[in-house]
Amino acid sequence: MRLAQVMAGARHGGAEGFYERLCLALHAAGEEVLPVIRRDPERAARLRAGGLAPVELGFGGALDLLTGPRLRRVLEGFAPDVTVAWMNRAARFAPKGPWTLVGRLGGYYDLKYYRRCDHLVGNTRDITRWIVAQGWPEARAHHLPNFVADLAGASPAALPGAAPRLLAMGRLHPNKGFDIAIRALALVPRAHLAIAGEGPERAALEALAREAGVAGRVAFLGWRSDVGALLAACDVFVCSSRHEPLGNIVLEAWSASRPVVAAAAEGPSELIADGETGVLVPVDAPEALAAAIRGLLDDPQRAARLAAAGRAAFARDFTEAAVLARWRGFLAAVAPKRQAA
Structure with missing residues (x-):
């Protein structure tokens, strides 16, 4: 053709x-x-x-x-x-x-x-x-x-901060809800959050991190092409979007066998079987997002089961x-x- x-x-x-x-x-x-x-x-x-x-x-x-x-x-x-x-x-x-x-x-x-x-x-x-x-x-x-590309087996990138490490990716835009991820981080002691992406909200997000007292635990990485390496280095992938029609980032996290916590926007709600291939929380709910993240960090075996199920969903359909x-x-x-x- x-x-x-x-x-x-x-x-x-x-x-x-x-x-x-x-x-x-x-x-x-x-x-x-x-x-x-x-x-x-x-x-x-x-x-x-x-x-x-x-x-x-x-x-x-x-x-x-x-x-x-x-x-x-x-x-x-x-x-x-x-x-x-x-x-x-x-x-x-x-x-x-x-x-x-x-x-x-x-x-x-x-x-x-x-x-x-x-x-x-x-x-x-x-x-x-x-x-x-x-x-x-x-x-x-x-x-x-x-x-999405199969990102299994990538060598981990050097993410700032000590474990546990959280990763979020996307354009720095209000729709992506990175402000919710930053507010949730304040409720997850010791965790470090890396945000890979760039966009018009960067200055506002940096100011919010300072206001929330987590500036030392948030790293803004800018646009990155080494997605597999970033995912390999994180303990939990976080998708906090208010609006996400599909969620390529969820598919990428699945392909890299990372556990996913996502706000229940349009796309993640369709992709993720809650409690099976990831964890869904209400949109615009930093407390619920933080609780879900803490739950996976406190239960590595559950996190591993979710990651394996996500990988299987990727291998079957995406x-x-x-x-x-x-x-x-x-x-x-x-x-x-x-x-x-």
């Missing part, structure tokens, strides 16, 4: 990372893949290193009158069987054509951007149900999960092979049927 994958997202993010992984995996599986991306030299370099030839376009705001015609010319020249538009901005620019147009949603987005699409894909069952509830035809709404097979089957099913010569 000839597949165009259109992404106009940010430099960092769960959807952006999965976009790269899926493009490279489809290419390695023998599909002809054209990545079309918002201008980003680092992303383009990673895709080229995997054997792809990305096209970079502007994907600007409402006054961008150039990207639409340029994208149409690129697609007409490549002649894909299927074009996948990732998230709102890409879907807004992606034109209809002789290809099947698929919109891929990683959240509860405004469907006005996807009016030209033939099919929509949600990366959780709840998002897919929500798409149908908005009036989208059920036969053209599909659930396809993400996969490996590259499992998810790639589902994506390839879906794309083949929705591609236009070619007439025999």
Whole structure:
């Protein structure tokens, strides 16, 4: 199949990372893949290193009158069987054509951007149900999960502070609830928390750590690419998000066999069987988060059982092979049927 994958997202993010992984995996599986991306030299370099030839376009705001015609010319020249538009901005620019147009949603987005699409894909069952509830035809709404790299066996990174060590990851944004994790840390004596990520909330979070009296036990690591090493070094992985449509970070922790404590946001609630593959606590509840963390630190055997069950869930449903097979089957099913010569 000839597949165009259109992404106009940010430099960092769960959807952006999965976009790269899926493009490279489809290419390695023998599909002809054209990545079309918002201008980003680092992303383009990673895709080229995997054997792809990305096209970079502007994907600007409402006054961008150039990207639409340029994208149409690129697609007409490549002649894909299927074009996948990732998230709102890409879907807004992606034109209809002789290809099947698929919109891929990683959240509860405004469907006005996807009016030209033939099919929509949600990366959780709840998002897919929500798409149908908005009036989208059920036969053209599909659930396809993400996969993450298998991080088992990584050598531990050198995290600041002594054990026990907690790890949280993600963009420093209010939705991620790192303020809740910091407030919970104040109720978990001796533990150290490392936060891997960057974003607009960093200064406020640093101030909160000082206010809560835990500045000496919180380390802000910035953006890190050694996710496996960070996970290997922690005792408990903490996902304190207020809003988390999926939770790639939960999948990564599972793949690394780390026990997970998560706020019961949308994605973690769908992924985690409470008490079996992790521990769920109410959103915006630092006391409950702290109690769950203390419970795992005080009972290493229970923590190990949860970690093993999470690893099994990852191996069953979220490996590259499992998810790639589902994506390839879906794309083949929705591609236009070619007439025999």
